[in-house]
Amino acid sequence: MSAPVLAKPQLRGLLAKRLRFHIITAFILSLGCATMYKFRVAEPRKKAYQDFYRRYDAVKDFEEMYQAGVFQYGKP
Numbered sequence: 500m501s502a503p504v505l506a507k508p509q510l511r512g513l514l515a516k517r518l519r520f521h522i523i524t525a526f527i528l529s530l531g532c533a534t535m536y537k538f539r540v541a542e543p544r545k546k547a548y549q550d551f552y553r554r555y556d557a558v559k560d561f562e563e564m565y566q567a568g569v570f571q572y573g574k575p
Contacts, residue, residue: 509516564570
């Protein structure tokens, strides 16, 4: 009875094959993460800033701070 023959390990081109797989996978994952960040973080933040500045009145805010005494003018 003969012993089972083990398959030879692939050594030639192994690094190139594994690198190709990992580089493509990393590229796809990075695109996915960038897309998720854009739509889950950047776009809501941009919309929040737009909403804030749409209703923001700088003159009214200045007047409120002036009445509250926030601005102090020192004598030289």
